[in-house]
Amino acid sequence: MPKIILRSPDGSEHTLDARLGASVMETAVKHGVQGIVAECGGALSCATCHVYIAEPFVGMTGPADDFEDEMLDDAAAERKPNSRLSCQIRMTDELDGLELDIAPEQ
Template identity: 55%
Template sequence: MPTIHYILKDGSTRSIDAKPGGSVMENAVRNNVRGIDAECGGSCSCATCHVYVDDAFVALLPPADDMENDLLDGVASERQPGSRLSCQITMTAELDGITVRVPETQI
C-alpha cells in the first residue's frame, strides 16, 4: 500500500497508508488530516485542498488541466511551482512516499 506524507501547518509530519486509486485529498479526509478542507468533496471546484507537492514528485504527476490551473490562480495561500489540488492527484504505486505540505490557510 502506498504511503502519503503530509507536512502539517505546525511542521509535524503525518504519514498514512493510502488507498490506491484514491486521491491525496480523499486519503486525507478519510484519515482526518487537518488542513485539507475539501469543501467541494473532490469535484475540482473550490481549491480548499491545495497542497505543495515535494519537488521530487512534481515530475511524476500529470500536468494540471485548465480547470485546476484556474483554481490554483485563486488559492488563499501563495501559489508556488509545486502547488496542486490534492483532489487531482490519484495515488499509484509510483507515487509511494509522496510528500505534500499543507498551506497556512485554505480559505
C-alpha cells in the same frame, strides 16, 4: 498500499496508507488530517485542498490541467510552481512515499 507523507503548516507530519486510485485529498480526509478542508469533496470547484508537492515528486504527479490551473489562481495561500489540488492527485504504486506540504490557508 502506497504511503503519503503530509506536512502540516504547524510542522506536524502525517504518514498515511493510501488506497490505489484514491486521491490524496480523500486519503487525508479519511484519516482526519487537519488543513485539508475539501469543501467541494473533490468536485474541483474550490481550492481548499491546496498542497505543495515535494520537489522529487513534481514530475511524477504531472501538471495541473486547465481547470485545476484556474482554481489554483483563486487559492487562499500563495500559489507556487509546485502547487496542486490534492483532489486531483490519484495514488499509484509509483507515488509511494509521496511528500506534500499542506498550504497554510485554505
